[in-house]
Amino acid sequence: GAVMLVTAKQQGFGSMLLLMGLYSLLYAPTLALTNSLAFHHLKGASEREFGWIRVWGTIGWIVAGWALTFWRAQVAGGGEFPVEKMSDCMTLTAIFSLALGVFCFMLPHTPPQKEGADPMAFRRAFGLLKDPNFLIFMLIAFVVTTELQFYYLPTGEFLMSLGVAGDKVPATMTVAQIAEIIAMAALLPWLLPKIGVRKCLAIGVIAWPLRYVVFAFGHVLGVGPVVASLTLHGIGYTFFFTVSQIYVD
Numbered sequence: 001g002a003v004m005l006v007t008a009k010q011q012g013f014g015s016m017l018l019l020m021g022l023y024s025l026l027y028a029p030t031l032a033l034t035n036s037l038a039f040h041h042l043k044g045a046s047e048r049e050f051g052w053i054r055v056w057g058t059i060g061w062i063v064a065g066w067a068l069t070f071w072r073a074q075v076a077g078g079g080e081f082p083v084e085k086m087s088d089c090m091t092l093t094a095i096f097s098l099a100l101g102v103f104c105f106m107l108p109h110t111p112p113q114k115e116g117a118d119p120m121a122f123r124r125a126f127g128l129l130k131d132p133n134f135l136i137f138m139l140i141a142f143v144v145t146t147e148l149q150f151y152y153l154p155t156g157e158f159l160m161s162l163g164v165a166g167d168k169v170p171a172t173m174t175v176a177q178i179a180e181i182i183a184m185a186a187l188l189p190w191l192l193p194k195i196g197v198r199k200c201l202a203i204g205v206i207a208w209p210l211r212y213v214v215f216a217f218g219h220v221l222g223v224g225p226v227v228a229s230l231t232l233h234g235i236g237y238t239f240f241f242t243v244s245q246i247y248v249d
Contacts, residue, residue, distance in 0.1 A: 001097030008090035027097075037110055039249045048189060054242055055184045058177045058234075065174040068092055072167035089170075137201075137247070144205060144240060151208070151233060158215065162223040175227055179234030188238055197247045204240025207232045 003026065007019040038053055071088055128134045156169045164172055192200055214221065214229035 001094045001101055004090055004094035004097055008087045008094060035245050035249070037107065039245075040110060041108055048193075050246055051184045051188045051238075051242060054245075055181055058180045058184060062174045062177045062181075064092065064096060065170040065177070069167060069169075069171035072170070075167075137244075140201075140205065141240075141244060144208070147208065151211075158218065159223070159226070162218060162226060164223060164227075172227060173230065175230040176233035176237075179231035180238055181234075183235050183238035184242060187235075188242060192243065192246070197243055200239045200243045201247070204236045204238065204243065207236035207239065211236070 003019055003023045007016060007023060010016045010019060038050060042049055042053075068089055071092065075088070129138065155173065159169050159172060160166055188200070211229045211232035214225055214232075218226045
């Protein structure tokens with residue numbers, strides 16, 4: 001949170017790149033840590049219960065998107081949002097990061113395991129790649145996560161090119177998270193036990209390319225179908241990432 005506060009004030013690319021790199025190094029491990037913490041306390045009930053817990057992360061994403069839209073509406077005062085003020089998303093990130101840092105002290109006490117602790121435990125994780133199924137899964141996951149950057153980064157500008165106002169973009173993109181809530185809280189707990197991990201992963205992998213097909217014809221189809229196609233992101237995220245986390249656990 002402190003690093004991001006400093007990042008929001010930068011005017012040069014070099015300093016921005018270094019600070020964003022530092023922030024990413026500090027932030028990225030928390031994704032795995034929160035999953036490990038959840039699975040540790042679920043004690044074998046992850047298939048049924050993890051979706052209900054993970055859905056609150058999606059709700060948080062929606063809150064962040066709407067908070068940013070509200071913030072921008074106040075700055076713009078009903079007019080066009082000024083591009084030079086777009087460090088607002090970083091300032092908001094810093095505030096949320098600091099708040100979540102405080103919240104971490106309220107999480108269940110989970111001391112590190114004292115027995116059998118291997119400082120080189122990551123070698124066992126790499127050992128899983130000997131399983132052909134797991135190796136293929138990891139290769140697919142690598143491709144899927146790289147193409148996701150083409151959604152997270154340029155979609156805002158793409159929506160603006162279709163006529164969505166700049167201050168409305170964060171709220172508009174939460175259409176994906178609304179679909180994610182429905183998929184995670186209602187569809188996944190019902191479908192996963194019925195059709196299994198493989199088919200659920202396949203649904204997730206297929207959803208994202210379908211969204212890109214709609215994007216590719218976006219300037220022909222118009223803004224309505226493109227915004228509607230954002231729901232495929234929520235379905236894809238649920239059925240690939242959430243199911244992946246359950247599978248790896």
